[in-house]
Amino acid sequence: MIDWNAMSDDAFRHEVRSFYAEHFPMHLRDVIGYYTWAQQRDWYRKLYERGWAAPSWPREHGGMGLDASKLLIFVEERLDLARGPDFGGLVMLGPVLMKFGSPEQKARYLPRILSCDDLWAQGYSEPGAGSDLASLRTEAVLDGNEFVVNGQKIWTTWGLECTHMFALVRTDKSVKKQAGISFLLLDLKSPGVKVRGIRNLTGQEDFCEVFFDDVRVPRANLVGELNDGWRVSKALVGHERLLIGNPQHCQRALQRLATVARSQGLFDDTGFLDKYTQLALDVEDLAASYGRYCDLARRGEPIGADVSLLKIWATETLQRINEQIVECAGDYGGSNGLLPFGSAGVDVLHPFYISRPTTIGAGTSEVQRNIMAKFVLGLPS
């Protein structure tokens, strides 16, 4: 087994770049946003066979075991920027199981997450519990050796494609909200589970509603202690929080803006030049800020609450660039699909649509600003 960390940074970067250049399929290169599993499966298989499916997982569990520095290089060089249905298991649940799972849970689930035989959805949000997640009401009542689950989750990304869900459920109503929550593993094929797609702006059913009607779940599927799910769910894989601030999304959007603007002759327009320069500087700011957090991660220093700034800046800048692309596209601004701009094809509307929810998922911009106000600026709640 190769010890990637023993390689020089340059050699490792070259290795990742070459592998992607040679193997990453052309039809996925322009996918922005979400892959379907059917689109992604073959490519994923290639990564898996190479041993590159889980860059941050320890080698004992089949990961690459990359240290912070190598992990950041991998993130910078990888071309598959869009999130796929493998995300829930590989990025979210896997590390939680490694920390809190029983030996049986680790042995049973981790290999199937790695091979993507099981695809995991995240079941946190509910109609009455989003930003205020601790208000969740989906209930799990112990009955012998099983929980009986009733309730509803919403905005479950990939609910229709995933085979399993890790969910936060209420197991004690008599205590403080956070203290009565447990972390449960559910098979989405269990009797009593109903998954319904929600059509979004792009016309796809990326996320879903999931209903539970007397669903029986083995007690062995509880991760961590009963009523300790809040702590389990807070287990963060430090460096993954950085992924969201990766400037590549904005850098590519800026390239698309330049392509559209060039073909429309807009670089001769001083009004446009002002806007473009501002956006280009915003992307530079993002890249600089991202680099600063990466340096912290490389040195093994903690990443503080101020990382919220990165999420706000990355997502809001992405929205601003995509709005500008639509404006510059003129008559094409309302058309779907790849459109000709000069010799290049640019999809104008799809990236615009999918940039909209980025300021909502993984903590809204308002909530991130609250975090900054409270924990960084020390303002009162």
Ligand SMILES: Cc1cc2nc3c(=O)[nH]c(=O)nc-3n(C[C@H](O)[C@H](O)[C@H](O)COP(=O)(O)OP(=O)(O)OC[C@H]3O[C@@H](n4cnc5c(N)ncnc54)[C@H](O)[C@@H]3O)c2cc1C
């Ligand atoms: C693309 C996408 C994918 C998602 N995938 C998943 C998934 O796989 N699994 C899952 O469980 N969830 C998922 N979510 C849900 C996501 O976690 C929630 O949308 C998010 O937590 C916000 O909750 P909400 O939608 O209920 O909005 P609410 O919390 O109801 O917020 C509504 C508005 O009020 C504002 N607001 C709320 N509280 C405050 C406050 N204290 N101060 C100031 N303003 C406030 C918010 O910023 C927002 O503008 C996804 C969401 C999106 C957009």
